[in-house]
Amino acid sequence: xxxxxxxxxxxxxxxxxxxxxxxxxxxxxxxxxxxxxxxxxxxxxxxxxxxxxxxxxxxxxxxxxxxxxxxxxxxxxxxxxxxxxxxxxxxxxxxxxxxxxxxxxxxxxxxxxxxxxxxxxxxxxxxxxxxxxxxxxxxxxxxxxxxxxxxxxxxxxxxxxxxxxxxxxxxxxxxxxxxxxxxxxxxxxxxxxxxxxx
Numbered sequence: 001x002x003x004x005x006x007x008x009x010x011x012x013x014x015x016x017x018x019x020x021x022x023x024x025x026x027x028x029x030x031x032x033x034x035x036x037x038x039x040x041x042x043x044x045x046x047x048x049x050x051x052x053x054x055x056x057x058x059x060x061x062x063x064x065x066x067x068x069x070x071x072x073x074x075x076x077x078x079x080x081x082x083x084x085x086x087x088x089x090x091x092x093x094x095x096x097x098x099x100x101x102x103x104x105x106x107x108x109x110x111x112x113x114x115x116x117x118x119x120x121x122x123x124x125x126x127x128x129x130x131x132x133x134x135x136x137x138x139x140x141x142x143x144x145x146x147x148x149x150x151x152x153x154x155x156x157x158x159x160x161x162x163x164x165x166x167x168x169x170x171x172x173x174x175x176x177x178x179x180x181x182x183x184x185x186x187x188x189x190x191x192x193x194x195x196x197x198x
Contacts, residue, residue: 007046010035014053015099023107054107056117061104062122064093069129079137080190084182086130087159091178094163101163115119127152134189143189155185 004012015032017026026041028050029180038044047053069088072082094101111119131152137143143151159181 006035010043010046011053011056013052014047015057015103017047018054018057018098021104023062023103023110026050040109043089051110051112051115053105054111057100058108058115058119059122060110061093062101062119062126065089065126066122068093069126071082072133073129075164077138079133080186082133083137083155083186083189086133087155087182090159091162091181093196094159095166095174095177098163098166105160105163106167122187127156137189141191143188144191146189148150158185 005159010031014026014031017031017034018025021030031050032038032040032043035043042149052162069086072085072089075082077085108116130179131148134151134155135148138145138148165190166174170182
């Protein structure tokens, strides 16, 4: 495996610092200390600004979700199967890179324009695509007749805590976490199978 470049080390250290202290409280001086630079001004040899790191984290994570839902939409799976895949997508991203997903979820508000507007549009597009899956399931009778916005935000809110809580040393595997969350989230949404005629 190739050794990370100094710039990659700076970005990784900044992401961890943002997660620990929050974007606004994190200082360039602290970041310089973490990567072994004596002066904060030396950081500008590797990045344009503190916000450049925030932008990269937010848009890289947004791209992961966009790529993930595109693959899900391209399948011939049922709406229920697609929602299972969406839950799996969120759990995978949350457990593979908890640092970046924490910053993505909590610090995006500190983006400045035009980045903020672009980020919010990406988020709205993703939510609408998730909502379309739910509405298709309602329309074809797979899901109960509920308000699709309630279903959407219940699902998205429910998967949002994973990166705060999950650690590899938890007494639960990622597979079991996924199975439990899927059972809980889809159990209230899916229509029970019809009884066969007597």
